[in-house]
Amino acid sequence: MIKAKSIIIKREPEQVFAFIVGLENASKISPDVIRAQKITKEVFGKGTKIEEIRKVGKKQVKTILEVIKYKYPENYSLRSLEDGIEVTYHYIVKKHEGNTKLILSRKVKVEGIRKLLLPIVGFFMSKHEKSHLKRIQKLLDK
Numbered sequence: 001m002i003k004a005k006s007i008i009i010k011r012e013p014e015q016v017f018a019f020i021v022g023l024e025n026a027s028k029i030s031p032d033v034i035r036a037q038k039i040t041k042e043v044f045g046k047g048t049k050i051e052e053i054r055k056v057g058k059k060q061v062k063t064i065l066e067v068i069k070y071k072y073p074e075n076y077s078l079r080s081l082e083d084g085i086e087v088t089y090h091y092i093v094k095k096h097e098g099n100t101k102l103i104l105s106r107k108v109k110v111e112g113i114r115k116l117l118l119p120i121v122g123f124f125m126s127k128h129e130k131s132h133l134k135r136i137q138k139l140l141d142k
Helices: 013-021 023-029 112-140
Strands: 002-009 033-038 049-056 059-071 075-082 085-096 099-110
Touching: 002 112, 013 023, 013 075, 013 085, 013 099, 013 112, 023 033, 023 112, 099 112
Parallel strands: none
Antiparallel strands: 002 099, 033 049, 049 059, 059 075, 075 085, 085 099
């Protein structure tokens, strides 16, 4: 399942890209994120692993994300694999009529019986992505 959404931001592509990859901005972009930190030693880029702590209900959930694509300031992709569900997010940043178009797409890969959960997982992810993009736009269009 691949879904894509986009927004226009009144900033230069370099500024938008720097904001979305800045781990210090993770909790601003997604309020349920408590902390996101790099856990590998190399310079931030392809292969970097990130530990993200997120509030889910009353619990804190840890997820390991891996940067699988990184081309400044054009695109950035993250992948997580948890409980048999692999989710990949792709961000594309491009110049658009003096502003920046930010495109977010997701691919969900599920194996076995967990495929039955795909419609439910997709519904919740879609709601989250829409608010995710709107928050980025609001924070950067100030």
